[in-house]
Amino acid sequence: MKTITFCSFWLLLTVVAQAQPPQGFSYQAVARNATGDVLVSKAIKVRLSIIDGTPTGTVQYTESQEASTNAFGLFTLTIGAGNAEKGAFKDITWNSGLKFLGVDVAFDGSTNYQNMGVSQLQSVPFALYAVNSGTPGPAGPKGDAGTQGVKGDAGAIGPAGPKGDVGPQGAKGDAGPQGVKGDPGPTGPAGPQGTKGDAGVAGPQGPKGDASPWVGANGIFTTSATLGIGTSSPKAPLHVAGSALYNFTTSARFFNYNTASTVLASGSGYRMGLFVENDVVTNNTLVSTQTVTTSDARIKNIVGSSNKQRDLETLRQIDVTNYTFKDVVKQGNGPQKKVIAQQVERVYPQAVQKRTDFIPDIYAVARVDALPSGFVLKLEKTHGLKVGDKVKLVHAQSGEFMEEVRQIIDEKTFCISGSGIESTDKLFVYGREVDDFRVVDYDALSMLNISATQALLQRMEQAEKENKTLQQEIRQLASRLTRLEGNQSAVNAFSRWHPNRTQSNTIQKRNISRSTALRTVTNNQPGSTKNREAHKRVL
Incomplete structure (x- = not known):
């Protein structure tokens, strides 16, 4: 099966200063495959393009070259020394605008070029720039001094000089006049939360604001x-x-x-x-x-390669489960086929982490009644809460918020302090906060699967090797069977005319018995040492 190869490249541009600047500069790159492994001693074809202005601008020059990677996957080319396919290297306008380098590579001797991308040349090769800019002529004679020009504007203040030594303390001067009032300073930190005051009367409805962004x-x-x-x-x-x-x-x-x-x-x-700069967490x-x-x-502190056979056994114990989400509002009710964190934790604990989050273990609407110092929430189902638990609540207008359980009235009723909740409101009780909410590292499961797949490949290769040996033994047994059947035909012919029929009958019966047993063993698939021993006993 043919594998498509990809490469990663690093660019090194070098122009050597000489009396006559060279028409070219060096390009080095390392070829790698899709897994990051270096491609060693590989023949490749490289097509290089100099692009003007932008990555998609006009191609001023294109050439192609053949190269071979060394023992480290490195290859070196001189851009300008290849087979020109478009334009001339000497006509590149190095002195105007940005320049970009486009790279295409073909592998295994083909001409099926694959685009490796376009990158900006961060500095123009100065020797090439000088070639295109021409050679300056000799300096001319010094001219006569011109007339004195008008005085120019004052220049910008230069940087402050080094701080000098501190002089002696001078005498205290007279108090100056009162200065103008300065701008207000920044707002100080917020003070502690004061006690809740009585609710004021509602103010008049304000004018409708501007809806423009x-x-x-x-x-x-x-x-x-x-x-x-x-x-x-x-x-x-x-x-x-x-x-x-x-x-x-x-x-x-x-x-x-x-x-x-x-x-x-x-x-x-x-x-x-x-x-x-830190974790990104989402509930969806x-x-x-x-x-x-x-x-x-x-x-990383690399310990060593993983035990593939052990990983295969671990993967065998992980159960892929069909389920739906309890939170149908956010998660929907579509069928899911993934793992369950608690089950994975029992067999592969390094793939499971714990954090604090809310679980939808109540997920029901509660009627709200006011108390002098809080609110009572009455459910139609048991809640299983205790004092101190934190619950996530959802208000139709205010959205989600969290409250702490202050008192348990009964198995369906509990109290919270609440703020901004009207007694006529209904609240949706999502569920309690837990500190052992489990999440699964699916990257860890993917790597476990790779290691287990490699173990299966090793077993398959060993089975193919054993099967090849057994097939060879079958061919040998079939050859011996053919010889025995030939001997049986000779015995039958001999018994028809030999006077001692008793001896021939004995030989005939022995050969028939051996031939029948050999056919039985040969027709069975020889998949074990036990079958091979049976072959030897028959022969």
Whole structure:
């Protein structure tokens, strides 16, 4: 089966200063396959293009070259020394605009080039620039001094000089006049929460506000329900458009959805729209076209390869379960086929983590009655709560909020302090907070599956080897059977004319018995040592 190969490249551009600048510069790259392994001693074809202005601009020059990787997967070319396919290297306008390098590679001697991407040449080769700019002529004679020009504007104040030594304390001067009142200072930190005051009377209805979006500085736009950064028409509560260049400080491998391949980023620019320095947590689906994961050996204490046979046994014990979600509002009621964290934890605990979260163990509407110091929530089902538990509640207008259980009235009724809840309101009780909410690391399960698959491959290869040996033994037994059947035919002919019929009959019966037993054993699949021993006994 043919495997499609992908490569990762690093660019090294070098121009050597000489009396006559060379028409070319060096290009080095390392070829790797899709798993990041170096391609050693491979013949490749490389097509290089110099692009003007933008990555999709006009191609000023294209050439192709053949190369071979060394023992480290490295190959070196001189751009400008290949077979020109478009334009001339000497006609490249190095002195005008940005320049980009496009790379296409073909493997195994074919001409099926695969695009490896386009990257900007961060600095123009200065010797080549000098060639295209021409050679300056000799300096001319010094001219006569011109007339004195008018006095120019004062220049900008230069940087402050070094601080001098502190002089002696001078005499106290007279008090100056009162200065103008300064701008208000920044607001101080908020004081402690005061006691709740009595509710005031409702004020008059204010005028209807302007419904137009608010436009802030630096491309920030907001309406009453959405915030857009870089876009004036946000499609979600937070919509970030555009991106910024980010340089990785460590190697990171990510999956590119558009090319269905993994790409290695290391010390190179990567454009991103949102940078978060800590975990991103969501109570619903995370949708992404690319996922970046750090995977550098220099940040790990490597213990050794995993035991593949043991991993296969672990994978065999993990149960894939059919289920639906209890929270049908957020999760829907569609069928699911995945693992259960508690079951995985029993056989593969390193793939399960615990955190604090709410579970939908009540998931029912409660009637709300007011108390002098709180509210009573009455359910139609048992709640199983205790004093001190935290519960997540959902208000039709206010949304989700959390309250602590202050008192248990009975198995269906409990009290909370509450704030901003009217006695006529109904609340939806989602469930309690737990500190052992389990989440599954599906990356860990994927790696376990890879290791187990490798163990199955080893077993299959061993079975194929044993099967080959057994097939050879079958052929040998079949050959012996053919000889025995020939002997049987000779005995039959001999018995028809030999005077001693008793002896011939004895030989005939013995050969018939051996032939019948040998056919029985040969027709069985010889899949064990027991069958091979049976063959030997017959013969």
